[in-house]
Amino acid sequence: MPRSQRTLAVALMLVLAVAACAGATTTPSPSVPASAATSAPNAPTTPPASATPDACARANLKTLTAGRLTIGTDNPAFGPWFAGPAPAKTSTWQYADPNNGAGLEAATAYAIADKLGFARADVVWVVVPFNNVIQPGPKSFDLDLNEVSWSAKRAEQVDLSDGYFDDNQAVVGLKANGIAKVTTVSGLASLRLGTQVGTTSYAYIADNIRPSTKPSVYGSMDAAIAALKAKQIDGVVADLGTAFFMRDVQLSDGVIVGRLPTVGEQERFAAVLNLGSPLTPCVNQAIAALKADGALEQIRQKWIVSTEGDVPELK
Amino acid sequence: MTGPADPGGVTGLRRFRPAGVRDRNGGHRSTLIALGSTVVVFGLLLAVVLNSPGWPLIQKSFLNATYLADSWPRQLEAIGTNVQLFLMAEVIILPAALLIAVLRSLPGPAFFPVRLLAVLYTDFFRGVPGVLVIFVLGFGMPLLGLPGVPIDAFFWGVVSLVLIYSAYVSEVYRAGIESVHPSQEAAARSLGLSRAQALRHVVLPQAVRRVIPPLLNDFIGLQKDTALVSFIGVAEVFRQAQIDEFASFNFTPYLATAALFLLLTVPLARLTDWLTARSRQRQLGGFAR
Numbered sequence: 001m002p003r004s005q006r007t008l009a010v011a012l013m014l015v016l017a018v019a020a021c022a023g024a025t026t027t028p029s030p031s032v033p034a035s036a037a038t039s040a041p042n043a044p045t046t047p048p049a050s051a052t053p054d055a056c057a058r059a060n061l062k063t064l065t066a067g068r069l070t071i072g073t074d075n076p077a078f079g080p081w082f083a084g085p086a087p088a089k090t091s092t093w094q095y096a097d098p099n100n101g102a103g104l105e106a107a108t109a110y111a112i113a114d115k116l117g118f119a120r121a122d123v124v125w126v127v128v129p130f131n132n133v134i135q136p137g138p139k140s141f142d143l144d145l146n147e148v149s150w151s152a153k154r155a156e157q158v159d160l161s162d163g164y165f166d167d168n169q170a171v172v173g174l175k176a177n178g179i180a181k182v183t184t185v186s187g188l189a190s191l192r193l194g195t196q197v198g199t200t201s202y203a204y205i206a207d208n209i210r211p212s213t214k215p216s217v218y219g220s221m222d223a224a225i226a227a228l229k230a231k232q233i234d235g236v237v238a239d240l241g242t243a244f245f246m247r248d249v250q251l252s253d254g255v256i257v258g259r260l261p262t263v264g265e266q267e268r269f270a271a272v273l274n275l276g277s278p279l280t281p282c283v284n285q286a287i288a289a290l291k292a293d294g295a296l297e298q299i300r301q302k303w304i305v306s307t308e309g310d311v312p313e314l315k
Numbered sequence: 316m317t318g319p320a321d322p323g324g325v326t327g328l329r330r331f332r333p334a335g336v337r338d339r340n341g342g343h344r345s346t347l348i349a350l351g352s353t354v355v356v357f358g359l360l361l362a363v364v365l366n367s368p369g370w371p372l373i374q375k376s377f378l379n380a381t382y383l384a385d386s387w388p389r390q391l392e393a394i395g396t397n398v399q400l401f402l403m404a405e406v407i408i409l410p411a412a413l414l415i416a417v418l419r420s421l422p423g424p425a426f427f428p429v430r431l432l433a434v435l436y437t438d439f440f441r442g443v444p445g446v447l448v449i450f451v452l453g454f455g456m457p458l459l460g461l462p463g464v465p466i467d468a469f470f471w472g473v474v475s476l477v478l479i480y481s482a483y484v485s486e487v488y489r490a491g492i493e494s495v496h497p498s499q500e501a502a503a504r505s506l507g508l509s510r511a512q513a514l515r516h517v518v519l520p521q522a523v524r525r526v527i528p529p530l531l532n533d534f535i536g537l538q539k540d541t542a543l544v545s546f547i548g549v550a551e552v553f554r555q556a557q558i559d560e561f562a563s564f565n566f567t568p569y570l571a572t573a574a575l576f577l578l579l580t581v582p583l584a585r586l587t588d589w590l591t592a593r594s595r596q597r598q599l600g601g602f603a604r
Contacts, residue, residue, distance in 0.1 A: 134564045136376045137369070157376075157564030194548060198561025216468070216548035217558060223454075227548050230457035232468050 056282035058117030063142045063279070069118045071109050072128030072141030072272075073098060078245050080303050081105040081147060098125045104241070104303040105145040105269075108164050111295055112143075112271070115286035131198075133272050134158055142279055143271045147239065149200040150270040159280040162287045163268025164296060169204045169260040170243035170311060173235040174228065175253045182257055184315045185209060192216065194224045194233035200267060201237040208263050209237075225250050239267070244308045258314040379567040386559040386568040393555035394575050397541040400469075400551065404476040404541075405534060412481040413523075416488035417514065433485070440482035445543050449475040453547030472544035480537050487529045491522035524594060531587045535580045 054060060064070045073082070076094035084102035087093045098106045101120070113123045126141055133144050134157060149167065150160050171188065173179035179191055188209050194216035195201040205215045216233050218224045224236045225246060238246065240259060247254040271287075273280050290296045364370060418426075419433035440448065452475050457466035465471070495518045503513035542553035552572050559568040 134561075136372055136564075136566075153563045197554060197557045202558065203562065214550055217545075217550065217554055218548050219546055223450075223546065223548070226450075226454040227468070230454050231466055232454075232457060232548065 055278070056116065056285055061116065061279060061282060064140075065124070068122050068124050069113050069116065070124045070126055070140070070142045071098070071113070072126045072133065072139075072144035073105065073146045074130045075127040077103075077106075078249070079103055080241050080244060080308055081145075083303065092127060099123075102303075104165060104299055105147070107299045107303060108290075108296065109143075109145050111290050111299065112164075112283060112286045115289050116282060136275075139274045142277075143273050143283055145269070145271050147241065147269055148272050149239070150268050151200070158275050159273035159277050160270040161273065161280060161283045163266075163270055164287050164290075165269040165300065167239045167241070167267045167269055168262060168313075169201055169237055169267070170240045171235045171237055171257040171260065171314070172228070172243050172246045172251070172254055173257050174251070175255045177234060179234045179257055180255050182314070183312075185260060188235065188257075188314075191234040192232070193235050193237055194218060194227055195237045196221045196224055199238070201239065204260060204263075205237050208260070221246070222250070240311065241304070243311075256311045258312045260314055375565075377566045377570060379565055382559070382563055382565045382567040383571055385563075386556065386571050389559065390552050390555050390568065390571050390575060393550060394552040394579075396469075396549060396551045397538070398579070400472060400476065400541040400544060400549075401534075401538045403473050404480065404537060407473075407477045408480045408484055408537070409530075411477065412484035413488050413519075415481060415485035416492060419485070419489055420492050437482040437485055440479050441486070445475070445479045445540055446546055448479055449543055449546055452478075453544075468547045468549050469544075472541075472547060472549050476537060476540065476544070479540075480533060483536075484530065484533050487526050487533060488522065490529075491526035492518060494525055495521045527587060527591060531584065535583070538579055539576060 075092060076096075077098055078095045080103055082096035082098050082103035082105060084096050084100040084106075086095070087097040091097055093099075096103060096106075098109070101107055101110045110120060110123060113120075128139075128141055128144055128146070130146055132140075133146055133148060134154065136157060143161070145164075147167075148154070148160070150163055154160060171179070171182075171193075179188075182188055182191075185208070189211050191211065192213045192215075193205050193209065193211050195205060195218070197217045197219060202215065202217060205211065216224075216227060218227065221236070221238055221242060224233070224238075227233045228236050228251075235257060236246065237260070240256075243256050247256050271283055273283065287296070367373075415433050415436065418429050419437075421429060449472060453468050453471040456464055456471055499517055499521065500510075500513045503517040504510070508516065541551055545551050545554035545557075552575060556568040556572040560566055
C-alpha cells in the first residue's frame with residue numbers, strides 16, 4: 001500500500017519536525033555566547049570584569065587583542081567625522097585616515113582610548129562595513145564609531161554606548177530646484193525624498209515627514225545622490241554631518257535646505273560594541289568623563305561648527 | 316516491471332511510478348527502509364543544528380515570529396512591484412530573444428552584419444554584471460536630459476532586465492533551433508515551404524518545445540534578479556526586507572522574502588514539469604515511461 005505508506009512517511013516527518021521545534025524552544029540558551037567569543041586566545045588571564053570601578057582599569061580590560069584597542073569604522077571614512085590630509089594611494093583608507101586622529105569621530109575615539117588608558121600607539125583601526133557592524137555574533141572590533149544612531153531596537157542586537165554626538169537630520173537638494181526654497185517640514189511632504197536603507201533618516205521620513213510619494217530607498221547615500229542628480233528625487237535626507245559632505249564634496253550645485261527639528265528623543269551617535277561586552281560600561285564611563293571635562297564639546301566646536309558653518313532649522 | 320523487486324530499494328517513495336504497478340515482494344520492505352533512513356538522516360541533521368552552540372542566537376536573529384508578523388504585510392505589498400517587474404520584462408524578453416536567436420541563425424554572407432550585431436549583443440549583456448547595467452541605465456540615461464527619455468527608475472529597471480535576460484534567453488532559443496535536425500528544414504523546403512515558412516511552422520515549434528525547461532530556468536532567474544532593481548531605488552521586496560531588518564537589527568524579514576520567492580517559483584516549476592511530462596507523453600502516443 002504505497003499511498004498510505006507515503007502518507008505515513010509524511011506524517012512521521014511532520015511529527016519529527018514538530019518535536020524538533022519543541023526541543024528547540026526548551027533548549028537552555030547558553031549565557032551570552034557572543035561575549036565569550038570576543039576574548040581572544042591570547043587575552044591575559046585576568047578574572048572576569050566585575051562591577052567594581054577596578055574593572056575598567058586597563059589591565060582588566062578584555063580587548064580583542066591584549067594591550068590594544070581595536071576600533072572599527074567604514075571605508076571610505078569621511079569628514080567631518082574623519083579628516084586630515086588625503087591618505088597615500090597605497091593606504092587602505094580613501095578620503096581620510098583615522099590614524100591621524102583628525103575629524104570628530106577619530107578625535108573622539110582617541111579621547112575614549114585615552115580615558116581607558118590606551119596610548120595612541122595602542123589604538124588599531126579596522127575597516128568594518130556599516131552593514132557588518134550590526135550583524136549578530138562575534139565582532140572584529142572592540143568598539144566601532146561609524147555615525148551609528150542610538151535606537152532601542154538596535155540596542156537589543158548590539159551594545160550601544162551613551163551618545164558622543166548629538167545629531168540632527170537635514171535635507172540636501174539642488175540649488176536650481178524648487179526644494180531650495182522650502183522652509184517648513186510640511187513643505188517637504190509633497191516632494192520626492194530619498195535616503196539610504198537602514199538609516200534613521202529613513203525612519204524620520206516615514207514617521208515625521210510622511211511624504212505623499214513613497215520615499216526612494218537606496219543601498220548607499222552615493223546612490224541617493226546619483227538619483228538626486230538624475231532628478232529621480234528632489235531631496236536626500238541624511239544626518240547633518242553627511243549632508244555637509246554631500247554639499248561640499250559630492251555635489252557641485254548642492255544646498256542644505258535645512259536641519260530637521262528633533263522629534264522625541266534627541267538623536268545621538270553611539271559607539272557599537274558586541275552584545276554584552278564587558279567593555280561597554282567602561283566606554284560609557286569614559287564618555288561621561290569627556291562630557292564632564294568639556295572635551296567632547298571642544299571636539300565638536302573644532303570639527304563641526306568652525307569648519308562647516310550653521311544651517312537653518314526647518315519649521 | 317510488475318515482477319521482481321527493485322534492487323534500488325526506494326520504490327516505495329518513487330515519484331513516477333504509474334498507478335497500479337507495484338512491487339509484489341519488495342514494496343513493503345523498501346518503503347520501511349526509505350522511511351527509516353529518512354528519519355535517521357533528517358533526525359541527525361536536526362540534532363546537529365539544534366544542539367549547536369549558536370542555535371538560540373540563530374533562532375532569535377533569523378526565526379523570530381514577532382518580526383515576521385511585523386514585516387509580512389509590508390513585504391506582501393512590496394512583492395507586487397517584483398511581480399510587475401518580471402511580468403512586464405518577460406512579456407518583452409520572450410519575443411525579443413526569439414528574434415535575436417533567429418537573426419543569429421540567418422544564413423548567407425549578406426546577413427553577416429546582422430549576425431555580428433546579435434553576437435556582440437549577447438556577449439556584452441551576458442558578460443556584464445546585471446547590477447552595472449541597472450546602475451548605468453537607471454542613473455545614467457536620465458542624466459542625458461534628452462526630451463522624451465523617461466527618468467523613472469522603474470522604467471529603466473524593466474529595460475535593464477529585458478536587455479540582460481534577452482541575451483541569456485536568445486542563447487537558449489538558439490540551442491533549441493540548432494537541436495532541430497537539418498533534415499527537418501530540408502524536408503519542409505522540399506514540400507514547397509519557403510525558408511521563413513519552414514522556420515515558422517517546422518523548426519521553431521520543435522525548438523521552443525525542447526527548451527521550455529531552460530526557459531523556465533531563466534524566468535526564475537529573472538524573478539529573483541528583480542531584487543537588483545532596488546539598487547536604483549525601486550521599492551521592491553528585498554529592499555523592504557532590508558528596511559525592516561535595519562529597523563530592528565533582526566534578520567527574520569529576509570526569511571519572509573525567501574518564502575515569498577519560493578511561493579512564486581516552486582508552483583511555476585511544478586507546472587512546467589507537468590506541462591513537459593504531458594507534452595512528452597502526447598508525443599510518444601501514450602507509451603511514455
